[in-house]
Amino acid sequence: MSHEAQSHTPPDLRIESRNLKFQASDRAVRWWHGGDPIATAFFNALSALFPQGERFFIDSVKRYRTLAHPKLEKQIATFITQEALHTREHLAFNRLASERGYDLSEIDRFLTKRISFARSRPEREQLAATIALEHFTAILAHELLRDPRYLDGVPTEIQQLWRWHAIEEIEHKGVAFDTFLAATKDISGLRRWFIRSYVMVITTILFFHEVGYGVSRFFRQDGINTPKTWLRFLHYLLVRPGMLRRVIASYFTYYRPGFHPWHVDDRPLISMYEPQLAL
DSSP states (O other): OGGGGOOOOOTTOOOOOOOOOOOOSOTTOSSTTTTOHHHHHHHHHHHHHHHHHHHHHHHHHHTTGGGSOHHHHHHHHHHHHHHHHHHHHHHHHHHHHHHTTOOOHHHHHHHHHHHHHHHTSOHHHHHHHHHHHHHHHHHHHHHHHHOGGGGTTOOHHHHHHHHHHHHHHHHTTTHHHHHHHHHTTTSOHHHHHHHHHHHHHHHHHHHHHHHHHHHHHHHHHHTOOSHHHHHHHHHHHHTSSOHHHHHHHHHHGGGSTTOOGGGSOOHHHHHHHGGGSOO
């Protein structure tokens, strides 16, 4: 597993922070995702995770920036700016959910406890958790941009928010991973693979629990937290449109020895959508 320590980030990769601000035109629509409470709850739950999660990402990467070579150090700086802007915009998006009648305080308290637990772990494991979650965001971002039907029925400005976020998640998908390689250069490839793999297993369980917790709170507040609704939710994730089903294979590539996020170069997806952003 000696190749485990190699970076495959494209040498011509351009990472750019785009200081965009999004405003919803119709701030009163509760089920903003085409009138569908299932899709709305899923995206609302993801957005609820982002502010606290992205602050954790920033901190776990920033503490290792002195170990990075100059090019990676510059990428880390842009990564931090991108994640800070994502936090700002998703806080605004979450405030819109509150204006539409949702109470996110219970979700916030739950996530605060989870993040506090994560911050109590060794710093190297915190970074490993970050690269695991960055893999989730990268493969979900890829799928969101690959098929425009995931955002059918969504107001244009909200489509732009999610596509902007997806573009930048793809752009910086290797930054935390390359930082992890720099932070673990003193250990064997086998041990490095073991750390990132077992942390991914734990992170996967916690991630799905956190998303499920958020979705359940939105369902409860909509008065639809029933077995029938959860079956519809599983159908949404696994059948149609089936985002989760479509990323399963990509998820498991993470466990390969020698895995690197840029083994898949999906920059063409960025080129497809970047011109449509309100730059």
